[in-house]
Amino acid sequence: MKKISLILIGLFLIPSIFLTSCDKGDDLQVVQTPAQTLMVDYMLTANLDLPNVDTSVDGAKFVTAAPAEADLPAFLAKYYIIDIRSASDYATSHIAGAKNVAFSNILAEGTAAGAKPVLVVCYTGQTACYATALMRMYGYKNTQALKWGMSGWNSSTAGSWNNNIGNIADGNANWSYDAAPANQVFSKPSFTSLSTSGEAILKKRVEEVVAAGFKTVKGSDVLAAPTNYFINNFFSSTDFTGFGHIKGAYRIQPLSIADNSVLGLDPNAKVVTYCYTGQTSAVVTAWLRVLGYDAYSLTFGMNGLYNSNAAWSSNKWSASVSKDLPFGN
Template sequence: MKKLSLFLIGLFLIPSLFLTSCDKGDDLNVVSAPAFTLMKDYLITNNMDINQIITNTDGEKFVTAPPATAADVPAFIAKYTILDIRSADAFAAGHIEGAKNIAFKDILTEGAAASKPVLMVCYTGQTACYATALMRMYGFSHTQALKWGMSGWNATTAGPWNGKIGVEEAKGHSNWSYGGAPTNNVFSDPSFTSLSTDGGTILRKRVEDAVEAGFKTVTGTDVLNNPTNYYINNYFSEADYSGFGHIDGAYRILPLTLADNSYKGLDPATNAKVVTYCYTGQTSAVVTACLRVLGYDAYSLTFGMNGLYNTNSAFSSNQWGADSKPKDLPLVQ
């Protein structure tokens, strides 16, 4: 009788063990998508591809020009919560009325507390553009940067730009070329880990880490003298790539978006320093912010073409000292 009972119990246990084993096997066979893929899909679905960080779905570009005249200033500043990320000393010497001086590391906290769209302000517009891109990727899609920074607001605060265009680094340099662009490569995706399987959560953490790390830049001098140390992307139109000339060996990956996989033209290797350069260093700052969040070891070339070759005859816009000069807008102390 005892043996019969044990036999019957065994018959009941065998299916239970089988089903439990199957359940565990199914769980083991479930493979989550890579963190990069989850974040990429989230960015595309939520209109935060790289081109949509540059210009949001409402048509607002990442940068906005200062008002034309002093009379236009009150209406201009009324639209924004103005966050000035310059040093305390520079802020005290002269700033836009109503601006708040903050540390770069506090931009996300201040963005969350803002009651109006944020206007980021720095010395030249470059760090502010980097901050703007990170703010937009974090969900503050109407954030903008002041074009040219405080250098464009008033002649007394224009020193950072005025001091960077006197030396023509690229003119006559052996590493400056007018040839065609090399054929773009096709690389695999960047790779990083996350404890989350939610694309939005992964993105926010990546942005927070980028804010903590700060703006990553390289000088035109270093890239021009050592181009093989970098994976260089010239963010110009095809006509300007040859018309302006370019750093020898620079690729031209434009468009540069997730949706069309053109981002795969960039090298995600941990030892590949991806440097982007544009005309002013402002667009490249935005691109660099996006790339760092995506997992690239990315850098922005400071002052762009203006720093490399400001007198280049191909300039028709965004040339500091020509079509772009400091205005005479009011400062407060």
């Protein structure tokens, strides 16, 4: 009888213990802040929202033009120059004092610059701008890209631009002069991290984006099937309608995490940014990929789509843009 009594008491106690354990478990449950939120919060405090990646807090734009010949000595003395073109093209012609560095090694190379600002050089300025944005987000805030790349340095190295301007948008059924569609509001992109440090998450994200290489898309592909992409045009509002644009393109400007305007981009789509030269869109694309978007830069921008468009001249490529500055040994 005594055994039966003990068994009955035990049966009554087990549910009580179970429920008490559950209650304690609920009390101890911790809701972890998403990795993307931790990173974005850090980016805001570190002045790494897109406007500050585009133009640093010191007022330095992400690109700088090749100097006049009289200013060349001061220009060369100012920068630690890294040339991210192929070794063979570097060997053929490069800026005096420039060091040939693979794109994959740009983050490690930044430390070698010391107190000097870094100048990144490529063929057209586009990959260099992508690298510049990533280096700025990694902590090398004084990094800049050479505008137009080696194409703007000397006419003998201008083929990368000369051979890629075009007018495929002229008369194309997917070129439009309509107003931009109304902006939508989407959810944030997401990714996982074991770290709870926004700074550490950002550095890891930048490293991953560098390792993946520059993500681009051809203007001809986007123009042929614009509905395959979420397209954001980075023209001014006047140029959006004056120049025309790819059909269905949005115009989300400003683009920022501080005001949540970045939520106008679809995190589940291929987000294509295009501008006049492909250089600004490279910066935007690098920033968006770090944030978690499947982002792409439309190569050569308006110059590759509709270079002969009569509505513009600023940031328009022509053979006259190239200087004839000397090369190093």
